[in-house]
Amino acid sequence: MGVVGEAITDKGESDKSTKKSGEQDESNLIDTSYIYHQPVPKHHSNHDVTGRNHSVIDRRDKDRLDSSQRILFVTTEITDFVKVGGLGDVSSSLPRALAAHHDVRVLIPAYREMIESEHEIVPVGHVPAFAGLPACDIGQITCRDGLILYVLLCPELYEREGTPYGGGSSGYGDGQDEGWQDNDIRFARLSRAAADIALGQANLDWQPQLLHLNDWACGLAPAYLHWQGQPVPSIFTIHNLAYQGIFDASRLDVLGIPHEAFDIEGVEYYGDLSFMKAGIVYASHVTTVSATYAQEITTEKFGCGLEGLLRCKADQGRLSGIPNGIDDSWDPRTDSHLAQAFSSNDWRGKRANADYVRRYFGLASGQGPLFAVISRLVHQKGLDLTIEAAKAIVHAGGQIVFMGSGERHVEDALRELAIRFPGAIAVYIGFDEYQARCLFAGSDFLLMPSRFEPCGLSQMYAQRFGSLPIAHRTGGLADTIEDGVTGFLFDDMQFGSYMHAIQRAFAVHKSTDLFNAMRGAAMTGRYHWRQSIAPYSKLYQQALEEAGDKATQAR
Ligand SMILES: Nc1ncnc2c1ncn2[C@@H]1O[C@H](COP(=O)(O)OP(=O)(O)O[C@H]2O[C@H](CO)[C@@H](O)[C@H](O)[C@H]2O)[C@@H](O)[C@H]1O
Missing domain, CATH: 3.40.50.2000 (Glycogen Phosphorylase B;)
Structure with missing residues (x-):
């Protein structure tokens, strides 16, 4: 995929990317029953996601295909x-x-x-x-x-x-x-x-x-x-x-x-x-x-x-x-799209990606938390709540990068935010797989207050890249985020409830040990196919x- 959109930075400039999206890799399969009516397992685990590469369907697989x-x-x-x-x-x-x-x-x-x-x-x-x-x-x-x-x-x-x-x-x-x-x-x-x-x-x-x-x-x-x-x-x-x-x-x-x-x-x-x-x-x-x-x-x-x-x-x-x-291409240790590959506990490596994101999207350099929104801009995704919360996030020292496209009125509201908060809010209208990966890797938190979410992939990508999701406790978000361990969940689709979760995230960000423990836990979640x-x-x-x-x- 090539260029599909424009980045609006604080300077009002457009920036474009021409990088290709990553190839998808596949990995080994194990039998783990995981169906409705059975208890929903928690994803926090000490194991990493590794496995045999299936990008080429090999002879052994072909033999098995006979049956x-x-x-x-x-x-x-x-x-x-x-x-x-x-x-x-x-x-x-x-x-x-x-x-x-x-x-x-x-x-x-x-x-x-x-x-x-x-x-x-x-x-x-x-x-x-x-x-x-x-x-x-x-x-x-x-x-x-x-x-x-x-x-x-x-x-x-x-x-x-x-x-x-x-x-x-x-x-x-x-x-x-x-x-x-x-x-x-x-x-x-x-x-x-x-x-x-x-x-x-x-x-x-x-x-x-x-x-x-x-x-x-x-x-x-x-x-x-x-x-x-x-x-x-x-x-x-x-x-x-x-x-x-x-x-x-x-x-x-x-x-x-x-x-x-x-x-x-x-x-x-x-x-x-x-x-x-x-x-x-x-x-x-x-x-x-x-x-x-x-x-x-x-x-x-x-x-x-x-x-x-x-x-x-x-x-x-x-x-x-x-x-x-999610597939094995979502691995911060090997993803060649990133400004710098990194692993759990290599927070300096992750920081290099944050620096890249701030530069690329025209944000001021800073030490405050970096929030990302990577989403189709539709009613389902609760962008209205995030737009309402943006001012408070900026005033508390946070920065936000929005990437996505969708309903015209949401796109317009985001453009206004970028103009209102230069250096603190950047908006990319469109979607770019390469920059999206950098954003998952560079951000500290992913904002995902979906009204409903059948499963959601972005929160899994974010956790894999050490970005803690802040999300409504619904659908797949409830199943794949452990509140207070790998992210933050809020119960009511109300501004106050959402803000409370965001405040919890700010508090965790201030406590280096806790923040690192949560990022480490999020990165080891098992969300493989x-x-x-x-x-x-x-x-x-x-x-x-x-x-x-x-x-x-x-x-
Ligand atoms: N403007 C844009 N253009 C192109 N890509 C964009 C985009 N904005 C975001 N993306 C990318 O699209 C994917 C979003 O997937 P999600 O599963 O989170 O939501 P979506 O609502 O599209 O999918 C629906 O189907 C999936 C798959 O079952 C469910 O997980 C989910 O809950 C359900 O709403 C991510 O890879 C994201 O980076």
């Missing part, structure tokens, strides 16, 4: 090429982590970024037109580490300026924000292609046994299979229930949805059509990305109108929370067995 499952992982973003947020990171690292145990391939639309990349796209298949969905070809990109991407070639749908979801950059373009007008067609096309591939109807020389679908954009895939009476098993993972893919009921025919399916038991959502609901209803099993969020979405407060259905799934044992992880592989594998197995049983009964 493994063939999984098609369907997604709309992947950090290798295009990323709007956390789903891009997960889609890049989870299939690679799973590849040690399974034959995992990825299906994704062929966006402009792929077409224009140096990667060769080899034509390997074709899917026919269906209802109002155009026919299209399937190309194959083989990544340097061996991961195979099937890319859906349809220039009129996918080769556009903008994000995978729309011309704006705030969210996941599900029809409730600035999404492309034809997002229903675009992502129904993706879903139908996944179903065709699963049925061996795409002329590929490979056929998956199971679909692993991610978020609303893939929601129609299990529905298409169901309506054709084909029991191909599928896992549907909710990364964010707030983006649902809601469209007008008049679109049923163009999307090839049978009218009988438009009811409360099917795809109907309060008079509209919901792709997210389709995924939940028709997939063999639903997962989300943390244990706490899996419970939260069964409640009215977090369920976005789908809590009843989700409660039902939970009662049937068909809803699990499996936490996200290896913890998630066993639960996913178990679900795959279970879904395949169930599908096999059904097929036997049907005979």
